Amino acid sequence: MSNVQKVLFCCGSRPELIKICPLYHKLKTIPTITPLLCNTGQHKDLLDPHFTSLNIEPDYCLNVMRKGQSLDQLMALLFEQLPDLFDQASPHMVIIQGDTATALASAIIAHKKNIPLVHIEAGLRTYDISSPFPEEIYRQNITKLAKWHFCPTEKSRQNLLRENIPAENIFMTGNTSVDMVIKMAQKLKEYPHPLSEQKNRPYFLITLHRRESQGAPLQEIIHSLIEFSKSKAEFDFIIPLHPNPATSDMIRHLCSDQKNIKLISPLPYPDFVQLMAKSYAIITDSGGIQEEAPSLNIPVIVVRNNTERYEGVENGCLRLAGTEKKTILYELNLLFMTKIIIKECNRHAIHSGTVSQQTG
Numbered sequence: 054m055s056n057v058q059k060v061l062f063c064c065g066s067r068p069e070l071i072k073i074c075p076l077y078h079k080l081k082t083i084p085t086i087t088p089l090l091c092n093t094g095q096h097k098d099l100l101d102p103h104f105t106s107l108n109i110e111p112d113y114c115l116n117v118m119r120k121g122q123s124l125d126q127l128m129a130l131l132f133e134q135l136p137d138l139f140d141q142a143s144p145h146m147v148i149i150q151g152d153t154a155t156a157l158a159s160a161i162i163a164h165k166k167n168i169p170l171v172h173i174e175a176g177l178r179t180y181d182i183s184s185p186f187p188e189e190i191y192r193q194n195i196t197k198l199a200k201w202h203f204c205p206t207e208k209s210r211q212n213l214l215r216e217n218i219p220a221e222n223i224f225m226t227g228n229t230s231v232d233m234v235i236k237m238a239q240k241l242k243e244y245p246h247p248l249s250e251q252k253n254r255p256y257f258l259i260t261l262h263r264r265e266s267q268g269a270p271l272q273e274i275i276h277s278l279i280e281f282s283k284s285k286a287e288f289d290f291i292i293p294l295h296p297n298p299a300t301s302d303m304i305r306h307l308c309s310d311q312k313n314i315k316l317i318s319p320l321p322y323p324d325f326v327q328l329m330a331k332s333y334a335i336i337t338d339s340g341g342i343q344e345e346a347p348s349l350n351i352p353v354i355v356v357r358n359n360t361e362r363y364e365g366v367e368n369g370c371l372r373l374a375g376t377e378k379k380t381i382l383y384e385l386n387l388l389f390m391t392k393i394i395i396k397e398c399n400r401h402a403i404h405s406g407t408v409s410q411q412t413g
């Protein structure tokens with residue numbers, strides 16, 4: 054009988070794939086473990102281009118994405134297709150990441166089939182089940198099903214302890230997206246600038262995709278960006294558009310007349326890290342970018358009412374701006390003034406020969 058253990062990673066979205074990469078590649082180097090990867094196809098268009106740039110290949114591909122599908126239809130297709138896949142792969146362990154429909158459905162099927170489950174990025178919480186929606190609901194339930202919980206921070210570990218998860222099942226592993234972005238940042242010189250026209254022109258980088266922001270909050274966020282971009286003609290505002298039409302159609306419609314707002318397609322991960330690293334600041338509702346940007350020393354304005362990554366707020370790397378025009382513009386102007394002050398202080402320190410510890 055073979056003593057090789059099969060470990061099945063299940064993912065379906067861009068951030069899941071990026072964040073499982075370090076562990077997947079590490080397990081590949083261990084002769085007694087065979088890591089297997091299932092791509093459920095939850096965000097097929099967004100995910101597929103990343104396999105090449107991340108040097109990873111799925112062993113199994115499901116087909117759960119339908120145009121315009123609801124969350125319920127997505128979940129139904131996951132429950133239809135995942136059980137057979139688990140039977141075919143017959144893993145000794147299942148590993149999931151984060152808080153997607155793929156992660157929750159895989160967790161439930163693993164539990165039903167009595168396969169031990171590892172959860173990466175365990176313990177993130179807002180304790181508001183409507184924000185982020187549905188992610189907060191999914192991750193609270195995944196915690197109930199997982200055997201081992203890999204926590205990125207002490208705060209997330211404390212959340213799980215408060216929820217009566219046994220301490221011996223919780224591991225403080227750090228954040229795999231930070232591992233990824235640091236590794237990628239070391240290689241940035243090997244890559245040309247993804248947008249050559251931005252080489253000599255400063256820019257804000259913007260990503261928006263949260264489901265709970267769709268509609269009126271998103272409209273308010275975009276109006277703030279338009280107003281701010283009008284007052285800062287020397288900057289560009291670059292938005293890689295999320296394919297979800299509920300977001301991208303509104304952005305296209307509202308931003309079409311503003312010349313320094315530039316809408317582009319989603320970028321492969323190395324290009325996106327490069328774009329983040331060279332930006333003046335990032336404006337986002339993304340979860341992963343709140344983790345990555347501080348490692349690149351780029352300030353982030355979070356256009357949400359709460360965050361499960363509160364460590365960044367406490368450290369001053371993230372500013373929680375809400376979704377109202379008044380608060381977003383306040384935070385953008387504050388950031389702008391702070392950066393000018395820091396730049397001036399550094400200029401004077403260099404001029405007078407004092408070594409400055411401050412950064413932009």
Ligand code: UDP
Binds near residue numbers: 067318322326
């Ligand atoms: N990302 C990327 N290309 C892009 C935009 C984002 O590779 O054009 C990466 C980004 O670096 C981060 C992840 O996608 O690792 C974030 O994904 P998203 O914001 O869609 O999801 P969330 O983190 O909010 O779950």
